[in-house]
Amino acid sequence: xxxxxxxxxxxxxxxxxxxxxxxxxxxxxxxxxxxxxxxxxxxxxxxxxxxxxxxxxxxxxxxxxxxxxxxxxxxxxxxxxxxxxxxxxxxxxxxxxxxxxxxxxxxxxxxxxxxxxxxxxxxxxxxxxxxxxxxxxxxxxxxxxxxxxxxxxxxxxxxxxxxxxxxxxxxxxxxxxxxxxxxxxxxxxxxxxxxxxxxxxxxxxxxxxxxxxxxxxxxxxxxxxxxxxxxxxxxxxxxxxxxxxxxxxxxxxxxxxxxxxxxxxxxxxxxxxxxxxxxxxxxxxxxxxxxxxxxxxxxxxxxxxxxxxxxxxxxxxxxxx
Amino acid sequence: xxxxxxxxxxxxxxxxxxxxxxxxxxxxxxxxxxxxxxxxxxxxxxxxxxxxxxxxxxxxxxxxxxxxxxxxxxxxxxxxxxxxxxxxxxxxxxxxxxxxxxxxxxxxxxxxxxxxxxxxxxxxxxxxxxxxxxxxxxxxxxxxxxxxxxxxxxxxxxxxxxxxxxxxxxxxxxxxxxxxxxxxxxxxxxxxxxxxxxxxxxxxxxxxxxxxxxxxxxxxxxxxxxxxxxxxxxxxxxxxxxxxxxxxxxxxxxxxxxxxxxxxxxxxxxxxxxxxxxxxxxxxxxxxxxxxxxxxxxxxxxxxxxxxxxxxxxxxxxxxxxxxxxxxxxxxxxxxxxx
Numbered sequence: 183x184x185x186x187x188x189x190x191x192x193x194x195x196x197x198x199x200x201x202x203x204x205x206x207x208x209x210x211x212x213x214x215x216x217x218x219x220x221x222x223x224x225x226x227x228x229x230x231x232x233x234x235x236x237x238x239x240x241x242x243x244x245x246x247x248x249x250x251x252x253x254x255x256x257x258x259x260x261x262x263x264x265x266x267x268x269x270x271x272x273x274x275x276x277x278x279x280x281x282x283x284x285x286x287x288x289x290x291x292x293x294x295x296x297x298x299x300x301x302x303x304x305x306x307x308x309x310x311x312x313x314x315x316x317x318x319x320x321x322x323x324x325x326x327x328x329x330x331x332x333x334x335x336x337x338x339x340x341x342x343x344x345x346x347x348x349x350x351x352x353x354x355x356x357x358x359x360x361x362x363x364x365x366x367x368x369x370x371x372x373x374x375x376x377x378x379x380x381x382x383x384x385x386x387x388x389x390x391x392x393x394x395x396x397x398x399x400x401x402x403x404x405x406x407x408x409x410x411x412x413x414x415x416x417x418x419x420x421x422x423x424x425x426x427x428x429x430x431x432x433x434x435x436x437x438x439x440x441x442x443x444x445x446x447x448x449x450x451x452x453x454x455x456x457x458x459x460x461x462x463x464x465x466x467x468x469x470x471x472x473x474x475x476x477x478x479x480x481x482x483x484x485x486x487x488x489x490x491x492x493x494x495x496x497x498x499x500x501x502x503x
Numbered sequence: 504x505x506x507x508x509x510x511x512x513x514x515x516x517x518x519x520x521x522x523x524x525x526x527x528x529x530x531x532x533x534x535x536x537x538x539x540x541x542x543x544x545x546x547x548x549x550x551x552x553x554x555x556x557x558x559x560x561x562x563x564x565x566x567x568x569x570x571x572x573x574x575x576x577x578x579x580x581x582x583x584x585x586x587x588x589x590x591x592x593x594x595x596x597x598x599x600x601x602x603x604x605x606x607x608x609x610x611x612x613x614x615x616x617x618x619x620x621x622x623x624x625x626x627x628x629x630x631x632x633x634x635x636x637x638x639x640x641x642x643x644x645x646x647x648x649x650x651x652x653x654x655x656x657x658x659x660x661x662x663x664x665x666x667x668x669x670x671x672x673x674x675x676x677x678x679x680x681x682x683x684x685x686x687x688x689x690x691x692x693x694x695x696x697x698x699x700x701x702x703x704x705x706x707x708x709x710x711x712x713x714x715x716x717x718x719x720x721x722x723x724x725x726x727x728x729x730x731x732x733x734x735x736x737x738x739x740x741x742x743x744x745x746x747x748x749x750x751x752x753x754x755x756x757x758x759x760x761x762x763x764x765x766x767x768x769x770x771x772x773x774x775x776x777x778x779x780x781x782x783x784x785x786x787x788x789x790x791x792x793x794x795x796x797x798x799x800x801x802x803x804x805x806x807x808x809x810x811x812x813x814x815x816x817x818x819x820x821x822x823x824x825x826x827x828x829x830x831x832x833x834x835x836x837x838x839x840x841x842x
Contacts, residue, residue: 282550350786352564355709359562367554382704382752385711477678 223420224257226411228427231261232447233434234458234471235268235276235300243304244279246428251286256426258288258414261308262407264445266438266475267300268458270324270361270468274303277368281307288417292410293317293392293401295444300470302400303365306372310413312405313392318440319400322369323387324361325473326466327459329354354466361468373399389472437475565708565715565731565791571605571798578805582629583612589621590644591637593663593681598634598780601788605801622647622815629807630657634780639684645691647815655809657773659800660685661780662696664736664756683736693741694769694776699755700734701765701778706750708790715791716747716767723799731790735767735779743771747796768796775803 227250231243250256261280267273283289284307291297291305293313299321305311313319332347334340348354366381377384378399395401403409415423434450435457436442442452458469459476469476553559584606586599603613616624621644625631631651633640640648652658662683682698689695702711708731716735718727721744730747737755745766754761767778782793783800 278550278552285550352567352709352786352790355713356562356564359709360560363560363562364555367559371554385704 222422222424224418225253225255225424225426226258226260226414226418226420227253227256228260228262228407228411228425230428230430230445230447231263231265231276231297231301231304232430232445233265233436233441233450234453235265235272235304236435237269237272237275238432239265239268239430239434240272240275240279242430242432243276246430247279247283249428251283255424256287257420257423258290258418259283260407260410260414261289261291261305262294262410263291263297263301263305264294264441264447265301265304266296266298266318266441266472267303267321267470270300270470273300273470274364276300276304277306280304281372283307284309288414290410290414290417292405292407293319293395294407295441296438298389298472299323299387303368303470306369308372309417310403310410311395311401312403312410312413313395313401314404314406315392317392317395317401318389319392319395320390321387321472322362322365322384324358324365324468324470325476326354326358326468327461327463329466330464332464348466357466358468365470369400376402387472437471562709565729567787567789569789569792569794571601571608571788571794571801573605573609573798573801573805575609577802578609578611579629579807581610581612582805582807582811583614583627584630584632584804585614585616585624585628586632586634587621587636588615588617589619590633590640590684592634593637594634594780597785598783599632600785601794601797602632602783602801605797606805609801609805611805622650625651625656626815627811628656629809629811630659630804632659632661632804633685633688634661635663636684636688637681639686640688642687645687648688649691650815651809652773654813654815655773655807657775657804657807657809659775659777659804660688660694661777661783662689662736662738663780664696664700664734664778665698666700666734689776692771692774692776694743694771694774695739696776696778697736697738697755699757700736701732701749701753701767702756703750703753705752714753714767715750717750718747718792718796719745721746721770723802724796727792727795727799729791730793730796731782731787732767732779733781733784733787735782737763737765738767738769738776738778740769740771740774740776743769743776745769746775746799770803773807775800 227246229243229246229250231239233239247259250259280289289308291308291311293305293311294317296318297305297311298318302319302322328351329348331351333343334346338346340346344353362385366384369384370377370381376399378397390398390400392401392404396404405413411425429448432449434445434447435453436445436450437453437455437458439452442450455476458471459467588594606613611629614624614628625647628651631648648658662685663681665680665682668679668681683696685696700712701714703714704711706715707713708715712734714732714735716730716732718724718730724746727747735749737749745768747766747768749765749767751764752761753765755765769776781787782790783797788794788797
């Protein structure tokens with residue numbers, strides 16, 4: 183028995199079969215390393231910004247941007263926007279994450295359906311902004327429900343005259359303007375002299391089509407997602423590159439059907455405007471959204487009213503100064 | 504030991520192994536520490552936030568101080584000012600309180616005309632105030648006002664641009680549009696109040712709809728330097744003299760035209776037309792020089808030389824209509840003797 187095994191090994195050692203087999207094993211083991219070493223100079227990460235911006239969006243997109251910064255293979259980022267903005271606070275957070283990323287690597291933005299208000303804030307630090315004719319850009323500014331004017335009474339006692347109201351209406355508008363000034367500054371800083379409209383015109387919060395945005399400097403070029411990816415690779419000086427599409431870990435909530443339809447987010451749904459805004463709220467909610475997204479002009483019950491979990495509302499009509 | 508290593512040989516080898524592990528772990532830990540130092544101590548490394556710094560974002564507001572100080576030497580001796588509330592006028596106590604206070608300080612009574620014959624209400628009045636009517640004044644009332652001003656009575660009209668409001672109720676929100684119904688009264692005086700509000704993104708009191716105005720060289724306006732108006736409309740009066748004009752670069756909400764410097768307060772003879780009612784409200788009349796302009800308006804209303812013994816009907820003081828239903832505010836004696 184042992185002599186027959188020795189004979190087989192002797193034959194094998196003399197033939198090429200064993201060496202080829204060993205060569206295949208070693209070759210296949212090293213192949214991925216060799217492939218990685220020769221096929222790509224780096225990776226362009228695609229980060230989707232989809233739906234209304236909330237703290238969840240901010241955490242999710244922020245995490246993707248952080249991942250891009252920390253992954254040594256990722257050399258550039260493309261932010262794809264299908265968003266009309268959202269919470270002012272969350273939008274500021276995203277702006278800073280995008281800015282932090284742009285300090286480290288090229289960031290290119292592509293406006294798919296929309297980059298409005300808080301979403302435009304987010305992409306403001308991008309080195310280049312791509313848009314297409316049907317893209318909507320702009321609505322730079324802040325809105326909020328004005329706080330209800332209340333004063334301490336026999337039911338609620340306070341230690342200061344503004345403890346209940348937070349201040350008078352001029353104080354409130356001052357806060358609103360301060361938030362917006364930060365926004366305008368960020369846009370001017372990000373566009374770095376490329377805006378062809380004045381600050382006053384920017385503050386008018388108009389919506390622009392992609393073509394108009396390129397014309398007025400709120401975007402740089404007409405192009406699609408591939409254009410943006412290629413530009414990001416060029417800016418990172420990548421001749422050969424991989425594209426890695428990062429996926430959010432949460433459902434995208436859309437206020438705009440326009441963006442909802444355009445988005446390819448795997449998990450998405452439409453939400454009512456009162457998810458973001460309820461004019462009956464006593465405390466202000468600061469939003470960076472186009473007003474048309476949150477003002478329900480049809481006299482139909484809002485979700486909040488349908489749920490009617492609070493005391494029955496009395497009709498309230500406001501025409502503010 | 505079968506391999507010939509003694510206890511000392513094994514100890515050296517184990518010691519070498521432990522030392523190697525310690526060195527490797529130490530290097531790794533030291534590297535991690537250095538990495539943490541560079542990332543955590545300066546989380547905003549490379550990110551400037553100049554655009555967010557307070558000095559770059561905070562807003563300067565016009566001071567809100569001062570008081571209405573009408574000069575008693577320029578007003579007529581006592582009288583009554585009627586405030587119209589019979590045409591679905593949109594004002595509340597907060598809107599008129601500073602004006603009423605100014606008038607009572609110079610010894611004037613204020614009557615609120617809520618229903619009935621306007622002529623009867625104006626018979627013994629020196630001045631009439633019409634604020635943001637929600638329905639057009641009928642021709643009879645316009646004729647009465649024309650006769651009233653023809654006899655020397657003073658008229659102050661405060662209009663508003665068209666306003667879009669949000670109505671919220673249990674059944675949802677909806678948009679409603681309000682407009683000052685001043686077409687018939689304005690036509691009788693060659694006056695019109697624009698439907699678009701004025702806006703200015705550069706020169707404003709905090710918000711773009713809170714425009715700043717500059718006074719003209721009109722008589723009595725020397726002490727008014729700058730006022731703030733809150734969602735105001737341009738006012739045009741044929742042959743009138745502008746008292747206040749919107750700051751340069753102000754434009755209507757429906758236009759980008761900045762070529763005009765829009766008048767928001769115009770006087771023609773004994774009628775003054777205003778494009779805003781909010782500037783005289785309790786929480787706004789002190790902003791900038793609003794209180795000085797309101798002083799001008801108080802003096803204007805209280806300086807009529809109308810002879811109240813004249814009837815507006817031309818034949819009788821009592822037209823038999825049963826008079827009007829008025830509420831009286833204030834008194835004939837000055838509230839504050841300092842004025």
